[in-house]
Amino acid sequence: MVGIVVATHGHLAQEFVSTAEQIVGKLEAVSTCAIEPTNSAAEIQRRVDEAVASVDSGQGVIVFTDLLGGTACTQSLMLTRSHDLEVITGLNLPMLLKASTLRSEITSLPELAAALARYGQKNITCASALVRSALVPGDR
Amino acid sequence: MISLVRVDNRLIHGQVVEAWLPSLKAKRIVVADDEAAGNLLTRAAMGLAVQNSVEVRIEPLLKVNYQSIAEDRVPTLLLVRDVAAAITAREKGLPIRLLNLGNIHFGSGRRRVSPSVFLSQDELNQLKMLSQAGVEVEARGVPTDARVTFAEMMERFKEGD
Numbered sequence: 296m297v298g299i300v301v302a303t304h305g306h307l308a309q310e311f312v313s314t315a316e317q318i319v320g321k322l323e324a325v326s327t328c329a330i331e332p333t334n335s336a337a338e339i340q341r342r343v344d345e346a347v348a349s350v351d352s353g354q355g356v357i358v359f360t361d362l363l364g365g366t367a368c369t370q371s372l373m374l375t376r377s378h379d380l381e382v383i384t385g386l387n388l389p390m391l392l393k394a395s396t397l398r399s400e401i402t403s404l405p406e407l408a409a410a411l412a413r414y415g416q417k418n419i420t421c422a423s424a425l426v427r428s429a430l431v432p433g434d435r
Numbered sequence: 436m437i438s439l440v441r442v443d444n445r446l447i448h449g450q451v452v453e454a455w456l457p458s459l460k461a462k463r464i465v466v467a468d469d470e471a472a473g474n475l476l477t478r479a480a481m482g483l484a485v486q487n488s489v490e491v492r493i494e495p496l497l498k499v500n501y502q503s504i505a506e507d508r509v510p511t512l513l514l515v516r517d518v519a520a521a522i523t524a525r526e527k528g529l530p531i532r533l534l535n536l537g538n539i540h541f542g543s544g545r546r547r548v549s550p551s552v553f554l555s556q557d558e559l560n561q562l563k564m565l566s567q568a569g570v571e572v573e574a575r576g577v578p579t580d581a582r583v584t585f586a587e588m589m590e591r592f593k594e595g596d
């Protein structure tokens with residue numbers, strides 16, 4: 296199974312995973328990494344590395360990070376040299392939930408990652424505007 | 436034009452991209468760092484998050500043309516990894532009015548002088564010389580944080596005894 300690492304600033308990572316588990320149940324092969332302001336870049340890379348190793352069963356790992364350009368993202372990218380790894384930024388709950396099922400359906404790691412990034416983007420909407428445009432004038 | 440010189444072990448990262456760039460309205464980031472400049476993947480990864488309207492240069496510490504970036508009109512955020520690099524850059528012609536200490540991580544012999552800055556005795560001495568030469572030295576993670584002045588840092592360092 297493709298492993299999942301969630302690496303974020305503060306406690307978002309742990310909260311994302313526990314919230315996802317409230318919705319879809321216990322997630323297999325998932326580990327988290329919380330980055331605090333006092334951690335050095337080298338320390339962060341070591342911790343992401345350990346998190347990746349703990350969920351890598353040979354089929355590769357998807358690392359979800361919060362900020363494009365944040366340290367979790369940058370240091371995860373450094374690991375793409377030594378691991379079969381894809382890094383996704385802008386983590387949201389829909390993409391994490393989708394990952395739990397999609398990883399058993401798509402076997403190519405790059406394709407899986409691309410599909411998850413697209414799915415995450417698709418779920419960012421201005422829902423109220425979508426509703427307004429769906430309403431026929433006069434319905435209101 | 437140098438808008439800010441910042442010491443940050445992490446170089447370009449979330450605080451820099453999300454807080455300092457918009458606050459300074461900087462149009463150029465110069466990372467003066469041998470390790471980052473020598474690693475293609477680091478250069479690519481660090482440049483990734485910066486919007487296209489901001490120029491990113493990642494060059495070895497001694498290769499940066501400090502005079503030229505100080506004299507042209509492009510507002511520039513200059514990033515170095517540690518205090519020693521800031522001193523070297525200054526010796527190579529970088530004018531520093533305000534030196535911001537952002538993230539300097541804990542290590543053996545270091546003492547905490549702000550929430551995210553740990554200094555060694557050597558660094559404190561070097562900063563003292565800078566301060567005496569008229570450079571304002573502050574510790575501040577992001578623009579909206581309260582600044583820790585150099586006098587406060589010296590005080591906290593002493594208390595850490």
